[in-house]
Amino acid sequence: MARTNDRYKTAFNQMLDSLAAMPAGSELSSETILARQLGVSRTIVRAVLERLQKMRIISWRGRRKKLLKSPDASDRFPDDEVESVSVRLEEYFLEWVLRTDVAPDTRLNVSLLSRQFSCTPHALHEFLVRFSRFGIVERLKTGGWVLRGFTAEYAIELSEFREMIELTSVRKLVALATDHPVWAQLDELKRDHIALLEHIEVRYRDFSSLDDRLHTTINSVQDNRFTREFQSLISMIFHYHYQWNKRWERQRNTVAISEHLAYIDALQSRNWQAAQSAALAHLATARQTLLASTGAADTLVS
Amino acid sequence: MARTNDRYKTAFNQMLDSLAAMPAGSELSSETILARQLGVSRTIVRAVLERLQKMRIISWRGRRKKLLKSPDASDRFPDDEVESVSVRLEEYFLEWVLRTDVAPDTRLNVSLLSRQFSCTPHALHEFLVRFSRFGIVERLKTGGWVLRGFTAEYAIELSEFREMIELTSVRKLVALATDHPVWAQLDELKRDHIALLEHIEVRYRDFSSLDDRLHTTINSVQDNRFTREFQSLISMIFHYHYQWNKRWERQRNTVAISEHLAYIDALQSRNWQAAQSAALAHLATARQTLLASTGAADTLVS
DNA sequence: CAACTGTTTTTAATTATTTATATACATAGT
DNA sequence: ACTATGTATATAAATAATTAAAAACAGTTG
Numbered sequence: 329m330a331r332t333n334d335r336y337k338t339a340f341n342q343m344l345d346s347l348a349a350m351p352a353g354s355e356l357s358s359e360t361i362l363a364r365q366l367g368v369s370r371t372i373v374r375a376v377l378e379r380l381q382k383m384r385i386i387s388w389r390g391r392r393k394k395l396l397k398s399p400d401a402s403d404r405f406p407d408d409e410v411e412s413v414s415v416r417l418e419e420y421f422l423e424w425v426l427r428t429d430v431a432p433d434t435r436l437n438v439s440l441l442s443r444q445f446s447c448t449p450h451a452l453h454e455f456l457v458r459f460s461r462f463g464i465v466e467r468l469k470t471g472g473w474v475l476r477g478f479t480a481e482y483a484i485e486l487s488e489f490r491e492m493i494e495l496t497s498v499r500k501l502v503a504l505a506t507d508h509p510v511w512a513q514l515d516e517l518k519r520d521h522i523a524l525l526e527h528i529e530v531r532y533r534d535f536s537s538l539d540d541r542l543h544t545t546i547n548s549v550q551d552n553r554f555t556r557e558f559q560s561l562i563s564m565i566f567h568y569h570y571q572w573n574k575r576w577e578r579q580r581n582t583v584a585i586s587e588h589l590a591y592i593d594a595l596q597s598r599n600w601q602a603a604q605s606a607a608l609a610h611l612a613t614a615r616q617t618l619l620a621s622t623g624a625a626d627t628l629v630s
Numbered sequence: 631m632a633r634t635n636d637r638y639k640t641a642f643n644q645m646l647d648s649l650a651a652m653p654a655g656s657e658l659s660s661e662t663i664l665a666r667q668l669g670v671s672r673t674i675v676r677a678v679l680e681r682l683q684k685m686r687i688i689s690w691r692g693r694r695k696k697l698l699k700s701p702d703a704s705d706r707f708p709d710d711e712v713e714s715v716s717v718r719l720e721e722y723f724l725e726w727v728l729r730t731d732v733a734p735d736t737r738l739n740v741s742l743l744s745r746q747f748s749c750t751p752h753a754l755h756e757f758l759v760r761f762s763r764f765g766i767v768e769r770l771k772t773g774g775w776v777l778r779g780f781t782a783e784y785a786i787e788l789s790e791f792r793e794m795i796e797l798t799s800v801r802k803l804v805a806l807a808t809d810h811p812v813w814a815q816l817d818e819l820k821r822d823h824i825a826l827l828e829h830i831e832v833r834y835r836d837f838s839s840l841d842d843r844l845h846t847t848i849n850s851v852q853d854n855r856f857t858r859e860f861q862s863l864i865s866m867i868f869h870y871h872y873q874w875n876k877r878w879e880r881q882r883n884t885v886a887i888s889e890h891l892a893y894i895d896a897l898q899s900r901n902w903q904a905a906q907s908a909a910l911a912h913l914a915t916a917r918q919t920l921l922a923s924t925g926a927a928d929t930l931v932s
Numbered sequence: 933c934a935a936c937t938g939t940t941t942t943t944a945a946t947t948a949t950t951t952a953t954a955t956a957c958a959t960a961g962t
Numbered sequence: 963a964c965t966a967t968g969t970a971t972a973t974a975a976a977t978a979a980t981t982a983a984a985a986a987c988a989g990t991t992g
Contacts, residue, residue: 330949330950330951330952330975330976330977330978331950331951331952331953331974331975331976331977332951332952332975332976333951333952333953334952335952335953336952336953358965358966358967359966359967360965360966360967367772368953368954369953369954369955370954370955370967371952371953371954371955372952372953372954374967374968375952375953390960390961390966390967391961391962391965391966391967413976437942437943438943438944439942439943439944440943448976448977448978449943449944449945450945450976450977450978451976451977453944453945454759454976457756457759457760458759461763461859463855463856463859470669470984471943471944471945471983471984472943472944472984482855485853485854485855485856486856488852488854489854489856489857492794492795492798493794496794550790551787552787552790552791553765553784553787554765554787554788554791554860555791557763557765558856632945632946632947632948632979632980632981632982633944633945633946633947633980633981633982633983634945634946634981634982635981635982635983636982637982637983638982638983660935660936660937661936661937662935662936662937670983670984671983671984671985672937672984672985673982673983673984673985674982674983674984676937676938677982677983692936692937692990692991693935693936693937693990693991693992715946739972739973740973740974741972741973741974742973750946750947750948751973751974751975752946752947752948752975753946753947755974755975756946772954773953773954773973773974773975774954774973774974
């Protein structure tokens with residue numbers, strides 16, 4: 329009952345990390361400074377210090393705080409205890425939606441689902457409210473929720489909207505002055521793509537975050553909160569998509585890297601026509617991949 | 631404590647309305663049918679019937695339900711009791727944001743605000759979560775909320791995004807076959823605009839809903855849930871905007887109607903260039919009006 | 933026997949309560 | 963004096979409890 333102490337546990341583990349980097353016998357900084365370093369309030373810092381003292385990892389009296397011995401892994405809170413409910417729920421829920429064969433437009437039973445996900449009905453409800461902005465679940469006026477599902481229609485509408493936004497970005501991008509920071513970012517992205525391509529056999533899983541970075545960078549030139557909001561939806565969908573759709577993963581990513589490189593080159597040429605074609609080509613591939621992962625369940629996972 | 635009985639009260643008032651249209655002595659239909667008519671469960675219908683019986687408006691035994699006398703206004707639940715908390719909150723909150731001079735990026739104090747709005751902190755929290763999709767408030771990772779506010783930047787980004795979407799719709803619309811339902815809807819809208827223009831002196835306030843209808847119709851051709859979602863945000867913003875910014879209201883609406891008529895004509899000509907110009911012209915005006923209502927508070931309200 | 937009502941059970945939404953965390957203020961130490 | 967700590971208070975986020983509403987089931991009646 330009552331709020332969880334995830335923040336305390338996370339802060340404690342973070343504190344252990346920084347203590348591990350210090351030699352035994354060193355003095356710790358003041359509560360206020362530690363609080364700022366950990367990004368939490370002094371209340372939490374004091375609770376952490378109390379626990380550290382009780383565990384005889386530090387000595388603490390007044391403003392003298394000395395490290396007695398380096399902490400080890402067993403002192404930490406286990407990771408699964410630290411993970412907040414809302415993060416767990418996103419994984420559980422999306423896994424449930426994307427991997428199992430729930431029919432579209434199913435009415436959701438909150439109390440039943442919350443038991444399955446081992447959380448309170450309220451926690452699930454909060455999650456659904458936040459999540460409803462993505463259009464995969466919807467709240468009924470009469471009360472209750474329906475799962476609209478990650479259907480082929482959803483993938484198509486998502487892709488169409490995405491293409492509209494990204495082409496707008498591209499049009500704006502190619503007209504930007506050469507001293508705009510985006511050009512440097514593109515240079516860096518190009519280097520990272522080439523580096524990844526060289527070790528594609530072992531590092532092909534790293535493509536996912538590179539894909540995210542490229543599209544986020546391109547859309548950043550719009551400097552528009554609605555674009556950013558939509559891009560974050562795209563990031564989430566593709567994050568889980570890459571995570572679970574392992575079929576032809578290496579080949580797919582190799583092709584995508586080439587498309588990205590062509591895309592970057594076209595942008596750097598600052599030729600609107602060329603950039604548009606390259607953008608459309610890559611976005612079409614992405615759309616196809618996404619679409620293939622909806623529909624039949626057997627196209628999901630290897 | 632525990633959930634409100636708004637649904638019951640609303641259903642009761644609705645039932646009174648339908649009883650008022652019936653002659654005394656007539657038999658009511660079955661619980662199941664009444665439930666379907668009112669859009670509620672049988673549980674509510676039975677509660678409503680019980681109250682009606684207690685008030686001697688109907689007699690009820692077993693399956694015989696007879697109307698004894700026509701109900702009058704005093705039998706109803708007062709309207710303000712019926713209005714649900716979430717609806718009230720939207721009004722209160724937007725009025726607070728748009729009319730008072732709250733500085734952008736202010737940290738919101740949920741418990742304080744909830745007292746001002748006379749609701750529980752939790753109800754306000756629920757509202758904020760739902761409302762955050764519009765980008766006017768934002769949840770901090772560390773906890774708590776900030777009001778980003780209805781600033782000039784917000785108005786600009788909103789308008790830019792809107793223009794991108796609506797131009798996409800227009801491009802798709804002018805290419806549609808003549809038997810597509812949108813053409814009939816545009817004909818009807820044109821008639822309604824002309825009718826409104828003839829009585830503009832008295833009916834100028836009706837423009838707001840007409841504006842909403844036109845843009846919703848145009849964007850409906852995309853048949854995309856993300857477009858619909860964004861259009862509903864636009865509708866909300868303009869709804870409150872029209873409601874509170876009364877300066878030059880009649881003149882403004884007269885101009886807008888002409889722009890709408892030109893816009894509709896251009897669409898009906900099915901000429902992409904003409905339609906694009908008309909769209910841009912009207913959207914630019916809308917952007918200016920919206921922008922003028924941000925910034926200085928004295929531009930708000932007469 | 934089909935439609936309707938009576939009764940019970942399940943699910944949803946809201947408030948109250950509790951614990952965690954943040955912040956403000958007063959006091960002590962260097 | 964400044965800065966750190968000790969203490970008190972305010973605010974946030976979670977659960978638990980409570981009531982409304984829906985749905986399921988069983989029994990009745992025309």
